[in-house]
Structure formats: C-alpha cells, structure tokens
Amino acid sequence: MPDPTTLLDLMRHAGTPETAPFLETGDGRRISYGAMWRMSAQMAHTLVDFGVKPGDRVAVQVGKSPEALILYLACFRAGAVYLPLNTAYTHDELDHFLRDAAPSLVICAPQDMAAIDALKIHNQPRVTGLAPDGSGPFTALSEGQPESFDDQPRGPDDLAALLYTSGTTGRSKGAMLSHWNLASNALTLRDLWRFTSDDVLLHALPIYHTHGLFVATNVVLLAGASMLFLPKFDPDDVFRLLPRATSMMGVPTFYTRLLDDPRLTRETVNSMRVFISGSAPLLAQTHDAFRERTGHAILERYGMTETGMNTSNPYDQDRCAGTVGFPLPDVGLRITDPETGTERPQGETGMIEVSGPNVFSGYWNLPDKTHEEFRDDGFFITGDLGLIDTDGYVHIVGRAKDLVITGGFNVYPKEIELLIDALDGVMESAVFGVPHPDFGEAVTAAVVLDAGANLSVADIEAALVDRLAKFKQPKRVLLVDALPRNAMGKVQKTVLRDTHASLFKA
Numbered sequence: 001m002p003d004p005t006t007l008l009d010l011m012r013h014a015g016t017p018e019t020a021p022f023l024e025t026g027d028g029r030r031i032s033y034g035a036m037w038r039m040s041a042q043m044a045h046t047l048v049d050f051g052v053k054p055g056d057r058v059a060v061q062v063g064k065s066p067e068a069l070i071l072y073l074a075c076f077r078a079g080a081v082y083l084p085l086n087t088a089y090t091h092d093e094l095d096h097f098l099r100d101a102a103p104s105l106v107i108c109a110p111q112d113m114a115a116i117d118a119l120k121i122h123n124q125p126r127v128t129g130l131a132p133d134g135s136g137p138f139t140a141l142s143e144g145q146p147e148s149f150d151d152q153p154r155g156p157d158d159l160a161a162l163l164y165t166s167g168t169t170g171r172s173k174g175a176m177l178s179h180w181n182l183a184s185n186a187l188t189l190r191d192l193w194r195f196t197s198d199d200v201l202l203h204a205l206p207i208y209h210t211h212g213l214f215v216a217t218n219v220v221l222l223a224g225a226s227m228l229f230l231p232k233f234d235p236d237d238v239f240r241l242l243p244r245a246t247s248m249m250g251v252p253t254f255y256t257r258l259l260d261d262p263r264l265t266r267e268t269v270n271s272m273r274v275f276i277s278g279s280a281p282l283l284a285q286t287h288d289a290f291r292e293r294t295g296h297a298i299l300e301r302y303g304m305t306e307t308g309m310n311t312s313n314p315y316d317q318d319r320c321a322g323t324v325g326f327p328l329p330d331v332g333l334r335i336t337d338p339e340t341g342t343e344r345p346q347g348e349t350g351m352i353e354v355s356g357p358n359v360f361s362g363y364w365n366l367p368d369k370t371h372e373e374f375r376d377d378g379f380f381i382t383g384d385l386g387l388i389d390t391d392g393y394v395h396i397v398g399r400a401k402d403l404v405i406t407g408g409f410n411v412y413p414k415e416i417e418l419l420i421d422a423l424d425g426v427m428e429s430a431v432f433g434v435p436h437p438d439f440g441e442a443v444t445a446a447v448v449l450d451a452g453a454n455l456s457v458a459d460i461e462a463a464l465v466d467r468l469a470k471f472k473q474p475k476r477v478l479l480v481d482a483l484p485r486n487a488m489g490k491v492q493k494t495v496l497r498d499t500h501a502s503l504f505k506a
C-alpha cells in the first residue's frame with residue numbers, strides 16, 4: 001500500500017494549483033480547486049459545530065449541487081463517514097436508513113427538515129438543510145466560518161462512506177467502504193483511463209451513487225481535472241456542453257438517448273477523448289451504433305456499490321462490445337460454481353467473485369450477512385453471473401438475484417412484492433423486469449387477486465405511490481390468474497419475462 005492512502009492526502013500530494021478549475025455548472029458558475037478547499041474547510045467547521053466527531057455518520061439526502069459535492073469532501077476533512085441517500089427515497093424508506101446507520105447529523109432539503117425531525121430516531125440526530133441550488137441553513141452557517149481547517153487524520157482502513165444497496169429480502173444493507181477502498185480504486189481508474197489535469201469531464205450522473213460520486217468525482221479529483229457539472233442528464237445541456245468536454249461517464253440510458261438525437265454527430269464530439277459506460281449492461285447494438293455515428297468505441301466497465309470498479313475494457317486495445325473488459329490490475333476475479341464455490345474453467349458461466357483493495361469490509365450491523373457473502377480466502381461473492389472468454393474479457397451473463405436495473409438504478413423485486421402482497425385482496429405477486437426502450441428495463445408486476453376481491457390496477461398503483469421511490473414503482477401492473485411455477489413450486493420469473501417481453505416495444 002503506497003503512502004498516502006486517503007483521497008484527501010492524495011489530492012494534496014497531487015498539488016493541483018489553487019487557480020485550476022474544479023467545476024463549472026450548466027449556468028456558468030465556476031469553482032476553482034482553491035475555492036473548493038476553502039468551502040470544504042468552512043463546511044467542516046459547521047459539521048464540527050453540529051457535534052460531528054470522527055467516525056460519526058453524516059446522512060445526506062440533497063439535490064445535486066456544487067455545495068453537495070463539496071460537502072462530501074468536508075465530511076472526510078471532519079473525519080466523518082459520508083452516507084449519501086437517493087433523493088427519491090420516501091420518508092418511510094429514510095426511516096430505515098436513519099435507524100440503522102444512527103447518523104449524528106442529517107442534511108436534507110430544507111422543506112424536509114421538519115418531517116425528518118419528526119421520525120423520532122432513537123439517537124435523535126441533528127437536522128439541517130441544503131437546497132438543490134446550494135443555498136439553505138447549512139450553507140448560511142458555513143459561509144461565516146474560517147477558510148482553513150485542520151483535517152482529522154484518517155487511516156487507510158478507517159470507514160469513509162456507508163452506501164446503502166437494495167436488499168433481496170427487502171431490507172437495504174449499508175456497504176462499509178474504507179478510505180483505501182475509495183482511493184485505491186480512483187488511482188487505478190485514473191491511470192487506466194489516462195485522466196490528467198487537461199481533462200474536462202461532463203458530469204450528468206447523480207452523486208448519491210458509487211458511479212457519479214466515487215468513479216466520476218474521485219478520478220477527476222486525483223487527476224486535478226475539471227468537470228462540467230449538470231444537475232441531471234438533460235440532452236439540451238449535454239449537447240451544448242459536449243464540445244467543451246474531453247470525457248463523459250454515463251449509464252447505458254445516456255447513450256441510447258444521445259443516439260436518439262440527430263445532434264449526435266462526429267462534429268459534436270470532436271473534443272472528446274473517451275465515453276465510459278457502466279452500472280447496467282450496454283447493449284452491443286448501442287455500442288456499435290455509437291461507434292458508427294461518432295467514431296467512438298464506448299468503454300464499458302463493471303462494478304458495484306460494495307466493490308467500486310472491478311473490470312474495465314482497455315483504453316488502448318480493443319473495447320469489446322457486450323463485455324466489461326478485463327479485471328483491473330489490482331483486482332482478483334474468478335468464476336465459481338454458485339453452490340459449491342469451486343472455480344470453473346475459462347468459458348464456463350458461474351458466479352463472479354472478486355478480491356482486491358477496492359472490496360468493502362462488510363455490511364453495517366450485519367456480521368452474519370457479511371460472513372455469508374465472503375469466501376474464507378477473502379473473495380466477495382458478487383451475486384452476478386458471468387464468464388471469462390478465451391481472450392480474457394469478462395462477460396456479465398445475468399443477475400443471480402433477479403435484480404431489475406431501470407435507468408441505471410437497481411430495483412430488487414422482493415421489496416415491491418412484499419408491499420403488494422400486503423394489500424387486502426392480493427393473493428400473491430411477482431415483480432420482474434422487461435426490456436424498455438428508454439430505461440433498459442421496466443419494473444413490471446404480475447398480481448394474482450383473491451377470489452372475489454374488488455381491487456383494480458389503479459388501486460395497487462395508488463397504494464405504492466407514497467411507499468416507494470418513483471424508480472421502483474412498477475411501470476405496469478398486470479392482473480393474472482396464476483403465476484407460472486416450476487415443479488418445486490418456485491415462481492419462474494424467466495417465463496414472466498419472456499411472456500411479457502414485448503410490453504414496452506416501441
């Protein structure tokens with residue numbers, strides 16, 4: 001392990017000049033590296049004033065703004081554990097995260113402060129507000145603070161972030177990521193993808209997820225590069241700014257949307273060096289169409305919340321469509337029999353297992369679950385099925401747990417099934433994903449009603465609105481007579497997926 005081992009120390013070590021640009025927003029607001037250090041110092045003082053101590057969790061559910069991103073660094077400076085939460089989560093869902101993680105401070109949209117205060121979490125965290133435009137009580141308090149701060153020393157194995165993944169049992173698990181997990185992965189990716197201070201990254205991803213937060217942001221920070229920072233993927237903004245960018249990271253949906261737009265030409269991407277895709281499978285046909293239209297072979301990589309990035313297509317050699325490339329230089333990857341854990345020969349499909357400095361240390365408060373998902377020799381069982389071809393490229397074949405990935409977000413069917421099954425008049429349900437031209441997959445629910453039940457599709461949809469983030473709500477609810485089952489009585493989701501494959505055909 002080299003020294004330094006934390007993102008902040010590595011950033012200092014890189015010595016990016018204070019005047020170098022750090023980010024520019026869609027409406028032209030500019031923040032230099034110097035300003036970023038000063039703002040993060042001021043915010044770190046405010047965190048301390050709120051009583052945040054090293055090791056404390058700071059839960060953050062706020063819209064994407066430069067302040068929100070700098071708050072992430074401020075948490076590290078104060079020695080706190082950063083806990084980002086999807087802005088789509090409802091108060092019901094938030095209640096679970098806050099009880100589980102027991103943060104000492106919650107930073108949310110100003111209009112949500114009262115509701116979060118009212119959740120009556122046992123350790124009663126302090127609550128403050130940060131609006132999507134970067135204003136709010138937290139910013140107001142920070143503006144009066146000193147512009148320098150003595151960072152709390154943190155070691156490589158200290159906890160840096162807690163990121164919740166969806167759980168197959170319906171319960172989300174907090175993945176514990178250390179400073180070295182984050183820093184080592186960012187160093188590897190920076191070098192592999194050749195990021196330098198000349199790079200300008202078009203950043204249109206959310207920053208509560210490993211992709212936009214760690215992959216995109218940390219690589220930029222360690223390269224001393226800059227970003228064009230958009231609140232979301234808006235084609236008009238993206239096409240306006242693309243001529244000034246050198247690089248973009250996105251989910252496959254970004255690329256299908258770009259391809260749908262006649263403005264995507266070789267001229268618009270003239271300044272671009274690399275397009276990177278991940279978080280869900282990029283169809284080979286999308287890869288091919290993009291290459292034909294722009295001359296760029298999208299570089300696909302594979303990772304997950306628990307591990308950061310594991311594999312990547314190469315920068316110089318062939319970027320092979322439909323594959324996620326090679327294991328990263330410091331990542332061990334093997335394919336095993338999902339039942340026995342025995343390694344499988346090259347070319348055979350099995351469970352993808354990984355080890356390396358990027359792999360998390362376990363799930364927060366869940367030692368048994370952690371134990372189940374690691375082999376004795378330290379390999380993490382990803383839950384993804386895949387194979388390694390004769391050239392060494394890794395292919396993701398399927399998701400062991402029937403995860404649905406819609407617009408780059410993971411949806412675990414079980415969580416939704418539990419809510420539907422709990423409705424009066426519902427006998428049972430199965431939630432699955434079917435192809436969708438825009439979202440990749442669409443969450444779909446097949447529901448069997450009790451005999452004589454007087455429940456409509458609209459009733460079921462209405463019952464889910466306040467219980468689930470919008471991206472998890474089924475795009476279609478189908479009333480069916482029975483669910484298809486195999487001889488063992490297990491619901492056959494493959495049959496459901498096949499039967500309803502054309503539901504969203506354009």
Ligand code: AMP
Binds near residue numbers: 278302303304409
């Ligand atoms: P998350 O924890 O939200 O980042 O989701 C991780 C999951 O997304 C992985 O376990 C994979 O199932 C899936 N995933 C990520 N990248 C890819 C990719 N390039 N191709 C296919 N699936 C992917």
